[in-house]
Amino acid sequence: MKLGFLVDLGLCMGCKGCEVSCKVENDVPIGMWRLRVKYVDVGTFPEAKRTFTPLRCNHCENAPCERICPVSALHYLDNGIVNVDKERCIGCAGCVMACPYGAIYIDPETNSADKCTYCAHRIAGGMMPACVVACPVEANIFGDLDDPASSISRYIMEHQGNVKVRKPEKNTQPKHFYVGGGEVNLNPLASERVEGFSLFNNITHLKNIGGH
Amino acid sequence: MVEHTAAATHAVVTLDVALPGIVWGWMITLNMWAKSIATGAILVGFYLLKKYGERVEGIKTLMPVVAFIFLNIFLLFTLLDLHHPERMINIFLHPHFTSAITVGAWLATILTGIIFAMAAGRVLSKLNDELYGKLLNAAFIFAIPVTLYTATIMGEAAARELWQTPTELMQMALAAFIGGSAIYLILGVGDRNVKRDLAIVLAVSASLSFIVYMGEYYFGAMKAEEVAATIAFVKSGGEYHTMFWIGQYLGYIIPVALVVLGLKNRSQSLLALASILALAGLWIAKHVWLVIPQLLNLS
Numbered sequence: 001m002k003l004g005f006l007v008d009l010g011l012c013m014g015c016k017g018c019e020v021s022c023k024v025e026n027d028v029p030i031g032m033w034r035l036r037v038k039y040v041d042v043g044t045f046p047e048a049k050r051t052f053t054p055l056r057c058n059h060c061e062n063a064p065c066e067r068i069c070p071v072s073a074l075h076y077l078d079n080g081i082v083n084v085d086k087e088r089c090i091g092c093a094g095c096v097m098a099c100p101y102g103a104i105y106i107d108p109e110t111n112s113a114d115k116c117t118y119c120a121h122r123i124a125g126g127m128m129p130a131c132v133v134a135c136p137v138e139a140n141i142f143g144d145l146d147d148p149a150s151s152i153s154r155y156i157m158e159h160q161g162n163v164k165v166r167k168p169e170k171n172t173q174p175k176h177f178y179v180g181g182g183e184v185n186l187n188p189l190a191s192e193r194v195e196g197f198s199l200f201n202n203i204t205h206l207k208n209i210g211g212h
Numbered sequence: 213m214v215e216h217t218a219a220a221t222h223a224v225v226t227l228d229v230a231l232p233g234i235v236w237g238w239m240i241t242l243n244m245w246a247k248s249i250a251t252g253a254i255l256v257g258f259y260l261l262k263k264y265g266e267r268v269e270g271i272k273t274l275m276p277v278v279a280f281i282f283l284n285i286f287l288l289f290t291l292l293d294l295h296h297p298e299r300m301i302n303i304f305l306h307p308h309f310t311s312a313i314t315v316g317a318w319l320a321t322i323l324t325g326i327i328f329a330m331a332a333g334r335v336l337s338k339l340n341d342e343l344y345g346k347l348l349n350a351a352f353i354f355a356i357p358v359t360l361y362t363a364t365i366m367g368e369a370a371a372r373e374l375w376q377t378p379t380e381l382m383q384m385a386l387a388a389f390i391g392g393s394a395i396y397l398i399l400g401v402g403d404r405n406v407k408r409d410l411a412i413v414l415a416v417s418a419s420l421s422f423i424v425y426m427g428e429y430y431f432g433a434m435k436a437e438e439v440a441a442t443i444a445f446v447k448s449g450g451e452y453h454t455m456f457w458i459g460q461y462l463g464y465i466i467p468v469a470l471v472v473l474g475l476k477n478r479s480q481s482l483l484a485l486a487s488i489l490a491l492a493g494l495w496i497a498k499h500v501w502l503v504i505p506q507l508l509n510l511s
Binding site for chain 1: 222223224225226227228229230231232235236293294295296297299300302303306307308310311312313314317365368369370371372373438441506509510511
Protein backbone atom coordinates (compact mmCIF):
# COMPACT_ATOMS: atom_id res chain seq x y z
CA MET A 1 0.00 0.00 0.00
CA LYS A 2 1.23 3.48 -0.85
CA LEU A 3 -1.08 6.26 0.27
CA GLY A 4 -1.23 9.45 -1.73
CA PHE A 5 -3.11 12.70 -1.95
CA LEU A 6 -4.46 14.66 -4.86
CA VAL A 7 -6.05 18.11 -4.90
CA ASP A 8 -8.16 19.22 -7.84
CA LEU A 9 -7.42 22.94 -7.88
CA GLY A 10 -10.25 23.47 -10.34
CA LEU A 11 -12.67 22.46 -7.61
CA CYS A 12 -11.06 24.16 -4.61
CA MET A 13 -12.90 27.36 -3.67
CA GLY A 14 -10.59 28.48 -0.86
CA CYS A 15 -13.09 27.97 1.96
CA LYS A 16 -10.31 26.83 4.30
CA GLY A 17 -12.53 24.10 5.72
CA CYS A 18 -9.64 21.65 5.34
CA GLU A 19 -7.28 24.01 7.14
CA VAL A 20 -9.62 24.50 10.08
CA SER A 21 -10.44 20.80 10.38
CA CYS A 22 -6.73 19.97 10.36
CA LYS A 23 -6.06 22.50 13.12
CA VAL A 24 -8.84 21.05 15.26
CA GLU A 25 -8.13 17.38 14.56
CA ASN A 26 -4.40 17.65 15.26
CA ASP A 27 -4.44 20.41 17.87
CA VAL A 28 -2.00 22.49 15.80
CA PRO A 29 -0.70 25.47 17.86
CA ILE A 30 -1.45 29.07 16.94
CA GLY A 31 1.01 30.38 14.37
CA MET A 32 1.80 26.90 13.04
CA TRP A 33 0.18 24.87 10.30
CA ARG A 34 0.14 21.37 8.88
CA LEU A 35 -2.16 22.33 6.06
CA ARG A 36 -2.78 25.81 4.74
CA VAL A 37 -4.64 27.30 1.80
CA LYS A 38 -2.66 30.01 0.07
CA TYR A 39 -4.41 32.76 -1.92
CA VAL A 40 -2.61 34.28 -4.88
CA ASP A 41 -4.18 37.05 -6.99
CA VAL A 42 -3.23 37.28 -10.65
CA GLY A 43 -3.78 40.19 -13.07
CA THR A 44 -5.44 43.57 -12.59
CA PHE A 45 -9.08 44.49 -12.16
CA PRO A 46 -11.34 43.72 -13.94
CA GLU A 47 -9.20 40.98 -15.52
CA ALA A 48 -8.14 39.54 -12.19
CA LYS A 49 -8.57 36.14 -10.66
CA ARG A 50 -7.76 34.53 -7.36
CA THR A 51 -6.15 31.10 -7.06
CA PHE A 52 -6.37 28.80 -4.04
CA THR A 53 -3.71 26.21 -3.25
CA PRO A 54 -3.88 23.82 -0.30
CA LEU A 55 -0.30 23.04 0.84
CA ARG A 56 0.73 20.20 3.11
CA CYS A 57 3.51 17.61 3.55
CA ASN A 58 4.14 15.77 0.28
CA HIS A 59 5.04 12.45 1.95
CA CYS A 60 7.92 12.06 -0.47
CA GLU A 61 9.10 8.60 -1.40
CA ASN A 62 12.66 9.99 -1.24
CA ALA A 63 12.10 12.27 1.74
CA PRO A 64 14.96 14.65 2.69
CA CYS A 65 13.49 14.99 6.19
CA GLU A 66 13.63 11.25 6.80
CA ARG A 67 17.20 11.10 5.51
CA ILE A 68 18.56 13.92 7.68
CA CYS A 69 16.77 12.96 10.91
CA PRO A 70 19.58 11.68 13.18
CA VAL A 71 17.33 9.51 15.35
CA SER A 72 14.67 8.26 12.89
CA ALA A 73 11.99 10.36 14.57
CA LEU A 74 10.83 10.98 11.02
CA HIS A 75 10.19 7.56 9.57
CA TYR A 76 8.14 5.74 6.97
CA LEU A 77 5.05 3.75 7.86
CA ASP A 78 4.28 0.65 5.82
CA ASN A 79 1.57 2.57 3.98
CA GLY A 80 4.08 5.18 2.73
CA ILE A 81 3.20 7.90 5.21
CA VAL A 82 6.19 9.89 6.54
CA ASN A 83 5.34 9.90 10.23
CA VAL A 84 6.83 11.76 13.23
CA ASP A 85 7.73 10.23 16.57
CA LYS A 86 7.54 13.30 18.78
CA GLU A 87 8.87 11.45 21.81
CA ARG A 88 12.08 10.49 20.04
CA CYS A 89 12.71 13.84 18.28
CA ILE A 90 15.71 15.71 19.70
CA GLY A 91 14.65 19.03 18.19
CA CYS A 92 17.70 19.60 15.99
CA ALA A 93 15.46 21.10 13.26
CA GLY A 94 17.44 19.31 10.57
CA CYS A 95 14.15 18.24 8.98
CA VAL A 96 12.94 21.85 8.90
CA MET A 97 16.14 22.78 7.08
CA ALA A 98 15.85 19.85 4.69
CA CYS A 99 12.20 19.95 3.60
CA PRO A 100 12.01 21.78 0.24
CA TYR A 101 8.32 22.46 0.78
CA GLY A 102 8.55 24.24 4.14
CA ALA A 103 6.07 21.73 5.52
CA ILE A 104 7.70 20.98 8.88
CA TYR A 105 7.65 23.11 12.01
CA ILE A 106 8.95 22.89 15.55
CA ASP A 107 5.90 22.71 17.80
CA PRO A 108 6.37 25.49 20.40
CA GLU A 109 4.48 23.43 22.98
CA THR A 110 6.23 20.07 22.60
CA ASN A 111 9.52 21.44 21.18
CA SER A 112 9.46 18.55 18.71
CA ALA A 113 9.19 18.53 14.95
CA ASP A 114 5.69 18.15 13.58
CA LYS A 115 3.90 18.13 10.24
CA CYS A 116 0.99 16.64 8.32
CA THR A 117 0.84 12.87 8.76
CA TYR A 118 -2.15 12.37 6.45
CA CYS A 119 -3.96 11.91 9.80
CA ALA A 120 -2.20 8.57 10.31
CA HIS A 121 -4.13 8.02 13.54
CA ARG A 122 -7.47 8.29 11.72
CA ILE A 123 -6.30 6.04 8.90
CA ALA A 124 -5.24 3.41 11.44
CA GLY A 125 -8.84 3.53 12.69
CA GLY A 126 -10.29 3.11 9.23
CA MET A 127 -11.23 6.79 8.73
CA MET A 128 -10.27 9.33 6.10
CA PRO A 129 -8.02 12.34 6.93
CA ALA A 130 -9.92 15.20 8.57
CA CYS A 131 -9.32 17.56 5.63
CA VAL A 132 -10.84 15.09 3.18
CA VAL A 133 -13.99 14.77 5.27
CA ALA A 134 -14.30 18.55 5.68
CA CYS A 135 -13.95 19.50 2.00
CA PRO A 136 -17.42 20.52 0.71
CA VAL A 137 -16.56 19.97 -2.96
CA GLU A 138 -14.46 16.82 -2.70
CA ALA A 139 -11.39 18.59 -4.05
CA ASN A 140 -9.21 16.42 -1.78
CA ILE A 141 -8.84 12.88 -3.11
CA PHE A 142 -7.03 10.41 -0.93
CA GLY A 143 -6.23 6.75 -1.38
CA ASP A 144 -3.90 3.92 -2.30
CA LEU A 145 -1.66 4.66 -5.27
CA ASP A 146 -0.77 0.96 -5.54
CA ASP A 147 -4.41 0.05 -6.14
CA PRO A 148 -5.39 0.87 -9.76
CA ALA A 149 -9.06 0.82 -8.77
CA SER A 150 -8.71 3.41 -5.99
CA SER A 151 -10.29 6.82 -6.50
CA ILE A 152 -6.91 8.59 -6.55
CA SER A 153 -5.45 6.17 -9.11
CA ARG A 154 -8.45 6.56 -11.37
CA TYR A 155 -8.41 10.35 -10.98
CA ILE A 156 -4.74 10.47 -11.97
CA MET A 157 -5.40 8.29 -15.03
CA GLU A 158 -8.41 10.37 -16.08
CA HIS A 159 -6.40 13.61 -15.85
CA GLN A 160 -3.17 12.47 -17.47
CA GLY A 161 -1.17 15.41 -18.72
CA ASN A 162 -2.64 17.72 -16.13
CA VAL A 163 -1.28 16.12 -12.96
CA LYS A 164 1.66 17.85 -11.30
CA VAL A 165 3.80 17.73 -8.17
CA ARG A 166 5.69 20.54 -6.48
CA LYS A 167 9.40 20.93 -7.29
CA PRO A 168 9.89 17.69 -9.23
CA GLU A 169 13.51 18.74 -9.90
CA LYS A 170 14.30 18.01 -6.25
CA ASN A 171 13.86 14.30 -6.97
CA THR A 172 11.93 13.84 -3.75
CA GLN A 173 9.19 11.87 -5.54
CA PRO A 174 6.24 13.50 -3.78
CA LYS A 175 3.10 11.46 -3.22
CA HIS A 176 0.94 14.56 -3.22
CA PHE A 177 -0.47 15.57 -6.59
CA TYR A 178 -2.30 18.54 -8.04
CA VAL A 179 -4.72 18.63 -10.96
CA GLY A 180 -5.06 21.98 -12.71
CA GLY A 181 -2.09 23.53 -10.98
CA GLY A 182 -0.15 26.26 -12.72
CA GLU A 183 3.13 27.95 -12.01
CA VAL A 184 1.44 30.43 -9.68
CA ASN A 185 -0.06 27.62 -7.61
CA LEU A 186 2.95 25.39 -7.27
CA ASN A 187 6.02 27.61 -7.49
CA PRO A 188 6.48 30.05 -4.56
CA LEU A 189 8.86 32.13 -6.66
CA ALA A 190 6.19 32.77 -9.27
CA SER A 191 4.28 35.16 -7.03
CA GLU A 192 5.27 38.28 -5.17
CA ARG A 193 4.95 38.30 -1.43
CA VAL A 194 4.48 41.90 -0.37
CA GLU A 195 5.92 42.41 3.09
CA GLY A 196 3.48 43.68 5.68
CA PHE A 197 0.39 43.27 3.56
CA SER A 198 -2.24 40.62 3.15
CA LEU A 199 -6.02 40.49 3.34
CA PHE A 200 -6.47 39.77 7.03
CA ASN A 201 -3.17 40.31 8.78
CA ASN A 202 0.20 41.96 8.36
CA ILE A 203 2.39 39.23 9.82
CA THR A 204 4.61 37.79 7.14
CA HIS A 205 7.42 36.21 9.11
CA LEU A 206 7.49 34.54 12.52
CA LYS A 207 10.25 35.85 14.75
CA ASN A 208 11.04 32.41 16.05
CA ILE A 209 10.10 28.85 15.36
CA GLY A 210 9.49 27.89 18.94
CA GLY A 211 11.74 26.67 21.70
CA HIS A 212 14.51 29.25 21.71
CA MET B 213 5.12 46.64 -24.08
CA VAL B 214 2.22 45.26 -22.14
CA GLU B 215 4.22 42.24 -21.07
CA HIS B 216 6.42 44.61 -19.05
CA THR B 217 3.46 45.93 -17.07
CA ALA B 218 4.08 44.32 -13.73
CA ALA B 219 0.53 44.67 -12.49
CA ALA B 220 -0.85 42.75 -15.45
CA THR B 221 1.54 39.85 -15.28
CA HIS B 222 2.63 39.58 -11.67
CA ALA B 223 0.93 37.34 -9.18
CA VAL B 224 0.62 38.56 -5.61
CA VAL B 225 0.09 36.53 -2.46
CA THR B 226 -2.96 38.03 -0.77
CA LEU B 227 -3.62 35.59 2.04
CA ASP B 228 -1.26 33.15 3.64
CA VAL B 229 0.23 32.09 6.93
CA ALA B 230 3.29 33.74 8.45
CA LEU B 231 6.51 32.15 7.28
CA PRO B 232 9.03 30.68 9.74
CA GLY B 233 12.03 32.79 10.67
CA ILE B 234 15.64 31.64 10.97
CA VAL B 235 15.76 27.96 11.92
CA TRP B 236 19.50 27.50 12.51
CA GLY B 237 20.94 30.70 13.94
CA TRP B 238 24.01 31.98 15.76
CA MET B 239 24.50 28.90 17.89
CA ILE B 240 25.06 26.74 14.81
CA THR B 241 27.48 29.37 13.49
CA LEU B 242 29.37 29.29 16.78
CA ASN B 243 29.36 25.51 16.71
CA MET B 244 30.93 25.44 13.22
CA TRP B 245 33.41 28.19 14.10
CA ALA B 246 34.63 26.46 17.26
CA LYS B 247 34.89 23.14 15.43
CA SER B 248 37.05 24.73 12.74
CA ILE B 249 39.46 26.04 15.39
CA ALA B 250 39.56 22.71 17.24
CA THR B 251 40.19 20.53 14.20
CA GLY B 252 42.49 23.18 12.72
CA ALA B 253 44.61 23.11 15.89
CA ILE B 254 44.96 19.36 15.44
CA LEU B 255 45.72 19.41 11.70
CA VAL B 256 48.16 22.31 11.84
CA GLY B 257 49.66 21.04 15.09
CA PHE B 258 50.25 17.65 13.47
CA TYR B 259 52.08 19.36 10.61
CA LEU B 260 54.25 21.41 12.96
CA LEU B 261 55.16 18.41 15.11
CA LYS B 262 56.11 16.35 12.05
CA LYS B 263 58.15 19.14 10.51
CA TYR B 264 59.79 20.78 13.51
CA GLY B 265 59.79 18.02 16.15
CA GLU B 266 61.47 19.10 19.38
CA ARG B 267 61.55 22.76 18.27
CA VAL B 268 57.80 22.90 18.93
CA GLU B 269 57.75 20.61 21.97
CA GLY B 270 55.22 22.89 23.69
CA ILE B 271 52.61 22.04 21.06
CA LYS B 272 52.45 18.50 22.37
CA THR B 273 50.50 19.82 25.33
CA LEU B 274 49.08 22.99 23.83
CA MET B 275 47.47 21.28 20.84
CA PRO B 276 45.24 18.81 22.71
CA VAL B 277 44.35 21.39 25.37
CA VAL B 278 43.29 24.01 22.80
CA ALA B 279 41.47 21.40 20.71
CA PHE B 280 39.71 20.02 23.79
CA ILE B 281 38.50 23.48 24.82
CA PHE B 282 37.13 24.33 21.38
CA LEU B 283 35.69 20.86 20.82
CA ASN B 284 33.75 21.32 24.04
CA ILE B 285 32.51 24.75 22.93
CA PHE B 286 31.40 23.09 19.70
CA LEU B 287 29.66 20.26 21.54
CA LEU B 288 28.10 22.58 24.11
CA PHE B 289 26.47 24.78 21.50
CA THR B 290 25.42 21.77 19.46
CA LEU B 291 23.59 20.58 22.56
CA LEU B 292 22.17 23.98 23.48
CA ASP B 293 20.74 24.45 20.00
CA LEU B 294 18.60 21.34 20.34
CA HIS B 295 15.01 21.88 21.37
CA HIS B 296 15.34 18.66 23.38
CA PRO B 297 18.96 18.59 24.57
CA GLU B 298 18.10 15.91 27.12
CA ARG B 299 17.32 13.56 24.23
CA MET B 300 20.76 13.92 22.59
CA ILE B 301 21.44 10.41 23.87
CA ASN B 302 18.99 9.16 21.19
CA ILE B 303 21.72 9.76 18.60
CA PHE B 304 23.62 6.90 20.24
CA LEU B 305 20.63 4.77 21.25
CA HIS B 306 18.67 5.15 18.01
CA PRO B 307 21.24 6.18 15.41
CA HIS B 308 20.12 6.80 11.86
CA PHE B 309 23.25 6.54 9.77
CA THR B 310 21.85 8.08 6.59
CA SER B 311 21.98 11.33 8.56
CA ALA B 312 25.24 13.29 8.47
CA ILE B 313 24.24 14.65 11.88
CA THR B 314 24.46 11.15 13.33
CA VAL B 315 27.73 10.26 11.62
CA GLY B 316 29.25 13.58 12.67
CA ALA B 317 28.13 13.23 16.27
CA TRP B 318 29.72 9.79 16.52
CA LEU B 319 32.99 10.91 14.90
CA ALA B 320 33.20 14.09 17.02
CA THR B 321 32.61 12.07 20.18
CA ILE B 322 35.44 9.67 19.32
CA LEU B 323 37.76 12.57 18.46
CA THR B 324 36.93 14.34 21.73
CA GLY B 325 37.78 11.15 23.61
CA ILE B 326 41.16 10.86 21.87
CA ILE B 327 41.95 14.52 22.48
CA PHE B 328 40.92 14.26 26.11
CA ALA B 329 43.29 11.32 26.58
CA MET B 330 46.12 13.29 24.95
CA ALA B 331 45.46 16.44 26.99
CA ALA B 332 45.05 14.62 30.29
CA GLY B 333 48.04 12.38 29.60
CA ARG B 334 50.31 15.34 28.86
CA VAL B 335 49.08 17.57 31.69
CA LEU B 336 49.46 14.73 34.21
CA SER B 337 52.70 13.51 32.60
CA LYS B 338 51.24 10.02 32.20
CA LEU B 339 51.79 9.65 28.45
CA ASN B 340 54.99 8.31 26.86
CA ASP B 341 56.09 9.46 23.41
CA GLU B 342 55.18 6.22 21.68
CA LEU B 343 51.58 6.26 22.91
CA TYR B 344 51.34 10.00 22.28
CA GLY B 345 52.43 9.41 18.69
CA LYS B 346 49.74 6.79 18.16
CA LEU B 347 47.05 9.04 19.64
CA LEU B 348 48.32 11.93 17.51
CA ASN B 349 47.95 9.87 14.34
CA ALA B 350 44.45 8.81 15.37
CA ALA B 351 43.49 12.42 16.19
CA PHE B 352 44.79 13.57 12.80
CA ILE B 353 42.76 10.91 10.97
CA PHE B 354 39.54 11.67 12.87
CA ALA B 355 40.02 15.45 12.64
CA ILE B 356 39.65 15.32 8.85
CA PRO B 357 36.08 13.92 8.71
CA VAL B 358 35.08 15.93 11.79
CA THR B 359 36.20 19.06 9.97
CA LEU B 360 34.33 18.13 6.83
CA TYR B 361 31.11 16.47 7.95
CA THR B 362 29.21 19.70 8.56
CA ALA B 363 29.37 20.29 4.82
CA THR B 364 27.43 17.08 4.30
CA ILE B 365 24.86 18.10 6.92
CA MET B 366 24.36 21.27 4.93
CA GLY B 367 24.18 19.20 1.77
CA GLU B 368 21.35 17.18 3.31
CA ALA B 369 19.66 20.38 4.46
CA ALA B 370 18.98 20.77 0.79
CA ALA B 371 16.11 23.21 1.12
CA ARG B 372 17.94 25.99 2.92
CA GLU B 373 21.57 25.81 1.90
CA LEU B 374 23.47 27.92 -0.59
CA TRP B 375 26.62 25.88 -0.96
CA GLN B 376 27.26 23.13 -3.42
CA THR B 377 28.52 20.35 -1.16
CA PRO B 378 31.91 19.88 -2.91
CA THR B 379 32.62 23.59 -2.55
CA GLU B 380 31.52 23.58 1.05
CA LEU B 381 33.82 20.65 1.81
CA MET B 382 36.72 22.77 0.55
CA GLN B 383 35.49 25.75 2.52
CA MET B 384 35.30 23.67 5.73
CA ALA B 385 38.86 22.41 5.26
CA LEU B 386 40.15 25.94 4.65
CA ALA B 387 38.26 27.23 7.68
CA ALA B 388 40.10 24.66 9.80
CA PHE B 389 43.48 25.76 8.44
CA ILE B 390 42.58 29.39 9.16
CA GLY B 391 41.41 28.50 12.67
CA GLY B 392 44.43 26.33 13.46
CA SER B 393 47.11 28.68 12.15
CA ALA B 394 45.45 31.73 13.68
CA ILE B 395 45.16 30.23 17.15
CA TYR B 396 48.86 29.23 17.19
CA LEU B 397 49.90 32.67 15.95
CA ILE B 398 47.82 34.33 18.65
CA LEU B 399 49.43 32.09 21.27
CA GLY B 400 52.88 32.95 19.91
CA VAL B 401 53.95 29.37 19.25
CA GLY B 402 57.44 28.57 17.89
CA ASP B 403 60.35 30.52 16.52
CA ARG B 404 60.45 32.79 13.48
CA ASN B 405 60.39 29.93 10.98
CA VAL B 406 57.39 28.32 12.63
CA LYS B 407 55.56 31.62 12.68
CA ARG B 408 56.39 32.13 9.01
CA ASP B 409 54.88 28.73 8.20
CA LEU B 410 51.77 29.53 10.22
CA ALA B 411 51.41 32.92 8.57
CA ILE B 412 51.67 31.37 5.12
CA VAL B 413 49.05 28.73 5.99
CA LEU B 414 46.78 31.49 7.27
CA ALA B 415 47.24 33.72 4.24
CA VAL B 416 46.91 30.95 1.66
CA SER B 417 43.83 29.51 3.38
CA ALA B 418 42.20 32.93 3.68
CA SER B 419 42.96 33.67 0.02
CA LEU B 420 41.51 30.37 -1.13
CA SER B 421 38.46 30.85 1.09
CA PHE B 422 37.87 34.22 -0.48
CA ILE B 423 38.15 32.71 -3.95
CA VAL B 424 35.67 29.98 -3.00
CA TYR B 425 33.19 32.51 -1.64
CA MET B 426 33.54 34.65 -4.75
CA GLY B 427 32.98 31.59 -6.91
CA GLU B 428 29.76 30.81 -5.10
CA TYR B 429 28.68 34.44 -5.01
CA TYR B 430 29.13 35.15 -8.69
CA PHE B 431 28.50 31.73 -10.18
CA GLY B 432 25.95 30.45 -7.71
CA ALA B 433 23.22 31.48 -10.11
CA MET B 434 24.16 28.47 -12.20
CA LYS B 435 22.26 26.36 -9.69
CA ALA B 436 18.62 25.88 -8.79
CA GLU B 437 16.33 28.82 -9.40
CA GLU B 438 15.83 29.19 -5.65
CA VAL B 439 19.55 29.70 -5.09
CA ALA B 440 19.64 32.15 -7.95
CA ALA B 441 16.75 34.07 -6.38
CA THR B 442 18.44 34.19 -2.98
CA ILE B 443 21.76 35.37 -4.38
CA ALA B 444 20.00 37.98 -6.50
CA PHE B 445 18.23 39.29 -3.40
CA VAL B 446 21.47 39.69 -1.45
CA LYS B 447 23.39 41.19 -4.35
CA SER B 448 20.69 43.79 -4.88
CA GLY B 449 21.41 45.21 -1.44
CA GLY B 450 18.98 42.98 0.43
CA GLU B 451 19.26 41.84 4.00
CA TYR B 452 22.79 40.73 5.10
CA HIS B 453 24.42 42.34 2.02
CA THR B 454 26.62 44.63 4.13
CA MET B 455 27.34 41.96 6.70
CA PHE B 456 28.44 39.59 3.93
CA TRP B 457 31.07 42.03 2.74
CA ILE B 458 32.21 42.89 6.27
CA GLY B 459 32.87 39.17 6.74
CA GLN B 460 34.82 38.92 3.49
CA TYR B 461 37.04 41.91 4.31
CA LEU B 462 37.61 41.10 7.98
CA GLY B 463 38.02 37.38 7.51
CA TYR B 464 40.00 37.13 4.32
CA ILE B 465 41.15 40.27 2.51
CA ILE B 466 42.57 42.32 5.41
CA PRO B 467 44.31 39.36 7.10
CA VAL B 468 46.10 38.47 3.85
CA ALA B 469 47.36 42.03 3.56
CA LEU B 470 48.43 42.12 7.21
CA VAL B 471 50.26 38.80 6.90
CA VAL B 472 52.21 40.08 3.91
CA LEU B 473 53.12 43.24 5.84
CA GLY B 474 53.88 41.27 9.00
CA LEU B 475 56.25 38.90 7.24
CA LYS B 476 57.96 41.75 5.42
CA ASN B 477 58.49 43.73 8.61
CA ARG B 478 58.96 40.68 10.85
CA SER B 479 56.16 42.02 13.05
CA GLN B 480 54.54 39.54 15.44
CA SER B 481 51.89 42.10 16.40
CA LEU B 482 50.71 42.44 12.78
CA LEU B 483 50.46 38.65 12.48
CA ALA B 484 48.49 38.52 15.72
CA LEU B 485 46.17 41.26 14.48
CA ALA B 486 45.69 39.41 11.19
CA SER B 487 44.80 36.29 13.16
CA ILE B 488 42.29 38.05 15.38
CA LEU B 489 40.61 39.68 12.37
CA ALA B 490 40.60 36.35 10.51
CA LEU B 491 38.82 34.61 13.37
CA ALA B 492 36.30 37.43 13.81
CA GLY B 493 35.66 37.63 10.07
CA LEU B 494 35.36 33.87 9.83
CA TRP B 495 32.46 33.95 12.28
CA ILE B 496 30.69 36.72 10.41
CA ALA B 497 31.20 35.15 6.97
CA LYS B 498 29.95 31.79 8.18
CA HIS B 499 26.95 33.30 9.94
CA VAL B 500 25.81 35.30 6.93
CA TRP B 501 26.11 32.32 4.63
CA LEU B 502 24.12 30.21 7.06
CA VAL B 503 21.17 32.56 7.46
CA ILE B 504 20.81 34.02 3.94
CA PRO B 505 19.18 30.97 2.34
CA GLN B 506 16.74 30.76 5.21
CA LEU B 507 15.14 34.00 4.03
CA LEU B 508 13.73 32.13 1.06
CA ASN B 509 10.04 31.35 0.86
CA LEU B 510 9.69 27.65 0.10
CA SER B 511 5.95 27.34 -0.43
